[in-house]
Amino acid sequence: MDMPTKTAAPVAAMPRRKPLAKQTLLTHLGRDREAYHGFVNPPVYRGSTVLFASMDDLVHGRNEFTYGRKGNPTLRALEDAWTQLSGAAGTVLCSSGLLAITTALLALVKAGDHILVTDSVYGPVRQFCDGMLARLGVRVRYFDPACGAGIAELFEPATRLVYLESPGSLTLEIQDVPAIAAAAHARGAVVVMDNTWSTPLLFDAHGHGVDVSVEAGTKYLGGASDLLIGVASANAATWPALRAAHLTLGCMPGPEDVFLALRGLRTLELRLRESEWRALELAHWLQRRPEVERVLHPALPGHANHAIWRRDFDGSSGLFSAVLKPVAPQRLARMLDGLELFGMGYSWGGFESLVTPIDHDLQRTATTWTAAGPTLRFYAGLEDVDDLKRDLDDGFRRMNRGD
Numbered sequence: 067m068d069m070p071t072k073t074a075a076p077v078a079a080m081p082r083r084k085p086l087a088k089q090t091l092l093t094h095l096g097r098d099r100e101a102y103h104g105f106v107n108p109p110v111y112r113g114s115t116v117l118f119a120s121m122d123d124l125v126h127g128r129n130e131f132t133y134g135r136k137g138n139p140t141l142r143a144l145e146d147a148w149t150q151l152s153g154a155a156g157t158v159l160c161s162s163g164l165l166a167i168t169t170a171l172l173a174l175v176k177a178g179d180h181i182l183v184t185d186s187v188y189g190p191v192r193q194f195c196d197g198m199l200a201r202l203g204v205r206v207r208y209f210d211p212a213c214g215a216g217i218a219e220l221f222e223p224a225t226r227l228v229y230l231e232s233p234g235s236l237t238l239e240i241q242d243v244p245a246i247a248a249a250a251h252a253r254g255a256v257v258v259m260d261n262t263w264s265t266p267l268l269f270d271a272h273g274h275g276v277d278v279s280v281e282a283g284t285k286y287l288g289g290a291s292d293l294l295i296g297v298a299s300a301n302a303a304t305w306p307a308l309r310a311a312h313l314t315l316g317c318m319p320g321p322e323d324v325f326l327a328l329r330g331l332r333t334l335e336l337r338l339r340e341s342e343w344r345a346l347e348l349a350h351w352l353q354r355r356p357e358v359e360r361v362l363h364p365a366l367p368g369h370a371n372h373a374i375w376r377r378d379f380d381g382s383s384g385l386f387s388a389v390l391k392p393v394a395p396q397r398l399a400r401m402l403d404g405l406e407l408f409g410m411g412y413s414w415g416g417f418e419s420l421v422t423p424i425d426h427d428l429q430r431t432a433t434t435w436t437a438a439g440p441t442l443r444f445y446a447g448l449e450d451v452d453d454l455k456r457d458l459d460d461g462f463r464r465m466n467r468g469d
């Protein structure tokens with residue numbers, strides 16, 4: 067790590083018999099009792115200017131913090147906590163998940179490079195690749211998320227980067243990350259992965275060969291639908307480039323949002339587990355409904371990539387999709403419009419359950435994704451699961467009504 071690390075590391079520095087469990091780390095990382103007069107949480111540092119005591123200190127940049135855009139103790143607390151939680155060399159924070167992704171890509175490619183991107187990628191990332199990256203002279207090729215080691219055939223001499231998202235946005239394909247990472251590293255390419263669905267708690271991205279792991283902290287880290295934040299953690303090989311790009315682009319989040327994200331970090335494990343079992347309950351329940359064609363959830367044994375999920379993941383999160391049998395749009399609207407508990411809207415990861423119809427025009431270029439009926443994306447929040455089932459049951463009744 068090439069930056070000063072006045073880590074809140076009393077925990078990490080403790081000699082110990084076995085590594086601390088993730089729950090313990092979530093409770094203790096990023097805190098520094100001595101620096102904050104004994105208060106449990108770091109304060110919200112607001113500020114652009116940082117004053118130096120002397121010209122000598124200013125000229126030699128001797129302050130630990132030198133200017134607001136380059137960091138402050140509130141940001142440092144979350145960066146350090148995330149770095150240790152992820153087993154990374156360093157972490158940068160951005161004002162949105164999308165910005166963390168675009169910063170990571172800009173850090174690692176240059177004009178003339180070729181990159182491979184999963185066809186199941188989050189839509190706005192595809193737009194960035196096809197628009198801005200293409201304009202900057204980077205060629206993009208999309209690949210079938212099910213390719214596994216077969217990705218080797220797609221490499222060109224100029225291929226520098228492979229971009230993964232597992233499970234895939236909306237359609238939830240699981241990728242064979244270790245196989246793809248091995249193929250990429252054998253050809254000198256780096257691997258960037260969107261790990262938003264899992265967080266470091268459910269998928270150890272760096273441990274499975276990912277160089278830069280990006281995540282919309284907007285979702286589970288924030289956990290309350292009240293902020294936007296992006297997180298990118300890098301291994302030792304890619305950290306200098308990521309850090310430099312982040313400084314060059316100037317993409318800091320506001321300290322208030324970072325403070326809220328730190329608060330979210332403390333309960334991340336609890337919320338994930340609660341969301342996980344509710345989502346599984348709903349997925350099983352939906353599977354038995356006559357209106358449902360198939361449920362897309364990697365923890366269900368019938369999922370096409372279930373075996374890889376079992377091998378690599380430590381659990382599942384609250385987001386999944388379900389394909390309905392063909393039904394008239396007005397009937398679907400009647401179901402969704404009358405829901406009392408499930409909200410309809412973008413994003414997820416908060417305390418409230420959501421259901422959103424998916425636009426079937428996924429703009430795939432390497433694969434096709436077809437479904438005869440409409441597809442719904444579900445997010446299981448923290449409500450009582452029987453109340454949630456009743457809300458959906460009422461919805462299906464409205465859908466099936468004869469008029």
Ligand SMILES: *Cc1c(COP(=O)(O)O)cnc(C)c1O
Nearest residue numbers: 162163164188262282284294295
């Ligand atoms: C929401 C999301 C993003 C983007 O995060 P923002 O904070 O909304 O910019 C990226 N990837 C995935 C998988 C997401 O769900």
